[in-house]
Every structure is written in C-alpha cells, then in structure tokens.
Amino acid sequence: MISKDIIVVGGGAAGFFAAINIAEQNPNLKVTILERGKEGLGKVKVSGGGRCNVTHAEFIPQELVQNYPRGEKELLGPFHQFMTGDTIEWFEKRGVELKIEEDGRMFPVSNSSQTIIDCFLNEAEKHQVDVLYNHVVKTIDNDGKLFQIKTSQGDFSAEKILIATGSNPKIWNLLENLGHTISQPVPSLFTFNIKDNRIKDIPGVVAKDVEVRVLGTDLWSEGPLLITHWGLSAPSILKLSAFGALELAKRGYKFQVEINFIRDSFQSCLDTLKVLKQDLAKKAVFKSTQFDLPKRLWHKLVLASGMEEETRWADLNKGQLEALASQLTQAVFNVDGKSTFKEEFVTAGGVNLKEVNFKTFESKLVKNLYLAGEVINVDAVTGGFNFQNAWTGAYIAAKNIVQ
Known part of the structure; x- marks a missing residue:
C-alpha cells in the first residue's frame, strides 16, 4: 500500500487543474493523479475540433449559469469564487494567451489544444505532481480516516481524494458503494x-x-x-x-x-x-x-x-x-x-447535486471526498461551458483540500 497525501482520480481537465493548484498552494503535499488511460487529457485534445474551447467570454455569473441545463442554481455561488476572468488569468500567468471568437468561445491564440496539454504537463512536472498512467481504479474504501484505493497497478492510501473522472459508469458505481446517489446518465449534446x-x-x-x-x-x-x-x-x-x-x-x-x-x-x-x-x-x-x-x-x-x-x-x-x-x-x-456531436461526448447524469457542498465541492456524505467536473450531475451547452465548470469545481476543491 503506497501512502499519499492527496489522490486525484482522473487525469482529465478537472483532475490536472486540481492537482496543479493543490501542489502549488502547498508544495509539501504529495499529490498523485491516477489516470486509467495510457495518456490523459483526451477530452482537452479533441475539444473545439482540436483547438480546445477553454471557456466562454461570459463574465456575469447570473448569465453564465443559464448555459447549464443541470447545475444552474448550484453553480451560481461557485462562479462568484472562480469564473471566466479567473480562468483567463490562470492560463495567462502560465504563458497561455487566450482569444475570443465572434460567438464568444475562447481558444488559445495558438489554435491548438496541445498548448493547453503542454501547459498542464509542464505545471504538473514543475510542482512535482506524480502522474500515474494505466492505473484503472478497481475499488475505493474509506475507514473514516484514510481512503484505500485498489488499482490495476497497485494499492494506494490517502487522507483526501478528489474524483474528477467525468462521465464514468464504473466510478459512479464505486461512489454508489460509498453511499452516493447517481442520476442515471443520458446523452446531452x-x-x-x-x-x-x-x-x-x-x-x-x-x-x-x-x-x-x-x-x-x-x-x-x-x-x-x-x-x-x-x-x-x-x-x-x-x-x-x-x-x-x-x-x-x-x-x-x-x-x-x-x-x-x-x-x-x-x-x-x-x-x-x-x-x-x-x-x-x-x-x-x-x-x-x-x-x-x-x-x-x-x-x-x-x-x-x-x-x-x-x-x-x-x-x-x-x-x-x-x-x-x-x-x-x-x-x-x-x-x-x-x-x-463530433468527439465531444457529454452526458447528463452523475452524483446527485444535493449530495455535494458547492461551497467546497466536498461530498456531504463522505468527509474528505471531493468531486469536480462532470462526475457530478452538471452539464452544459456547447461553447466552453463544460470546461468552465471543470476549472471552477477543481479550483475550489483544491483550495479547500489544502486548508
């Protein structure tokens, strides 16, 4: 059993964003990403036709939430904590400049999703985030103090975990075993x-x-x-x-x-x-x-x-x-x-919204279990809104994990 301080399950947009923010805020924490694939950030790669639609140029929380068929009410508070402007600033501080297109969608100036992927990989390395690929999570148990995670490549334990796997039925089953209710997934876009x-x-x-x-x-x-x-x-x-x-x-x-x-x-x-x-x-x-x-x-x-x-x-x-x-x-x-719609498969479904504390993105049912991105029953229309939900949830979860 390998002991870690923080384990992030899922090497996608929300997972990398959270892990980097955790490690940056507290360099003493051992942060590990468990990714089931041989490489992560697949959705980032194909988003926006390979250009990565990072966010949408909507800067008023009350207007932004109207693009979320599920999660509109719940995301209003979080968007006051971390929103579009914060996303733009976060990437620009790390050398990634974004541009606004006529329809409000925002992309890296490079017009390549690889720019975003490289940013995440470089930041993860810089802040010593351990990214473990080909680690399929089999079970998640909690004894009240530690989480035990069994994977296809070994077993881990951690005080706190963040689930950021997106729409993943197997992970939803594991969360059900921990007491969560799952709204059954159906295609959204x-x-x-x-x-x-x-x-x-x-x-x-x-x-x-x-x-x-x-x-x-x-x-x-x-x-x-x-x-x-x-x-x-x-x-x-x-x-x-x-x-x-x-x-x-x-x-x-x-x-x-x-x-x-x-x-x-x-x-x-x-x-x-x-x-x-x-x-x-x-x-x-x-x-x-x-x-x-x-x-x-x-x-x-x-x-x-x-x-x-x-x-x-x-x-x-x-x-x-x-x-x-x-x-x-x-x-x-x-x-x-x-x-x-293209390769951008989005589903409505996931962890019941009533079981998540949207001030911290911690589970209301399991202490020290955090959830971010589409693993929760939140989804949006096309145009960069699903990514903004990922950035917001991951950032707030990271901030509260460190505290």
Whole structure:
C-alpha cells in the first residue's frame, strides 16, 4: 500500500487543474493523479475540433449559469469564487494567451489544444505532481480516516481524494458503494437524425437564425442551424439537445420539431409573400430567394410548397402562398435518432447535486471526498461551458483540500 497525501482520480481537465493548484498552494503535499488511460487529457485534445474551447467570454455569473441545463442554481455561488476572468488569468500567468471568437468561445491564440496539454504537463512536472498512467481504479474504501484505493497497478492510501473522472459508469458505481446517489446518465449534446426531402442533398447549408421547438413539449431554442448528411446540427439543435436531454431520452429520440426559418409569424410572412406576388409578378419563385435564406434551402422549401421550378409569383394561388408561409415559419420534421456531436461526448447524469457542498465541492456524505467536473450531475451547452465548470469545481476543491 503506497501512502499519499492527496489522490486525484482522473487525469482529465478537472483532475490536472486540481492537482496543479493543490501542489502549488502547498508544495509539501504529495499529490498523485491516477489516470486509467495510457495518456490523459483526451477530452482537452479533441475539444473545439482540436483547438480546445477553454471557456466562454461570459463574465456575469447570473448569465453564465443559464448555459447549464443541470447545475444552474448550484453553480451560481461557485462562479462568484472562480469564473471566466479567473480562468483567463490562470492560463495567462502560465504563458497561455487566450482569444475570443465572434460567438464568444475562447481558444488559445495558438489554435491548438496541445498548448493547453503542454501547459498542464509542464505545471504538473514543475510542482512535482506524480502522474500515474494505466492505473484503472478497481475499488475505493474509506475507514473514516484514510481512503484505500485498489488499482490495476497497485494499492494506494490517502487522507483526501478528489474524483474528477467525468462521465464514468464504473466510478459512479464505486461512489454508489460509498453511499452516493447517481442520476442515471443520458446523452446531452447530440445532433438530430432526420430523413426528409427538404434537407436531402444540401449538407453544409446554414440558416443563420432560426427558432426550433419540440412539439408536445415546452422545449425550444434559437440560433444557427446546420443541415448535415444525417439531419440537423449547430447551436440551435445542440442547445435543444442539452436542455431536453431527459425528455428526449424518454421519447427514445423519436419526436417532431417545428422550425421557423425566418423568425417571423405565419401571418406576417404571408403578408410579405402577397406583396412579393405583386412586386415580382413575372419572376420565378424558385429563383427569387427571399428572407436572407441560403439559396439551396429556399429552393427546397419552394418545391415542398407544391410549386414547379418555373412557377411565377403572379401565378401563385392562396393555397400555395399559405403553403410557402407554412414551410418558412412552421416546418415540421420527424426526428428518428441522434448522433454524437463530433468527439465531444457529454452526458447528463452523475452524483446527485444535493449530495455535494458547492461551497467546497466536498461530498456531504463522505468527509474528505471531493468531486469536480462532470462526475457530478452538471452539464452544459456547447461553447466552453463544460470546461468552465471543470476549472471552477477543481479550483475550489483544491483550495479547500489544502486548508
């Protein structure tokens, strides 16, 4: 049995961030990371298409928490302790400058996730954090004084441990054995699988500002919409998938969405089309793209309204005008299944929020057991928010572990 002061289970973003902060604040502590893989920081590597979406340029806690379908209320206090500005400062002090993109996402100026990985590895080495790879945790026991951890490569003991493994069913089972309740995991960030002639053969088309509703629920979102080979994606869909994670799982990922492509009412759209019927009388509807829609999408919606390519505006009857207005403002699509969003697999689920003290990120049930990141039932929409939760929880946990 190898004795350590602090053991961090999980060599991901939250694990490294916590371990470095613990060792930096108290150099006398022996801090060890146990990572099951042959290398850590895998999620950091693939985040943001390999650029690492470190955080999001939202600097007001009350606004930031609105991006967390699970954890919104609980994270408000922690974000007053350590937030976006603190994250930026932490990395800049260690030579990593971040930049803000138009949509608010923040990346290293280098545009490479390797910059973040190198920063963590260098800081861990600098502060003598022991990183042990290929150490799969088998059991975690606690006798009230020490934690005993059995791994595939040997046994360890420590006074305090931090679990930062992300969404890991095996670790959740071990936490259940320690008395914790686990909210069952379901996918959170995913795209919608749809087979429909209106979006067939036009992958890559983006409608810049749409409104999407899940019929039969209160779920809705807005923002860009991307048509893909398999269906629909982009922020409007991913946000909907995050906030609707539990409801959509219940429906077996079979449901209907209504899309308003022009963010206007049916009647207002119809009135506009009637004016266009007069103004563009001799022109073909198919060739007269309107409402700032992508040309290929306009073509599909016109044909779906029962017109031919040569149909002129002047020849439109009441039914065709109404059909086009309906396609533009209330187009219904059948969703049949989901696809993971890139490599960034996020789940809703984890340790019950009521069992975590969010002032310290210590377990309310097991003394000296700390939890950070997605091992807790907290998840966010895409855009750097899941990482910010990881940094915040890891920092606060580290601060309280050292005290």
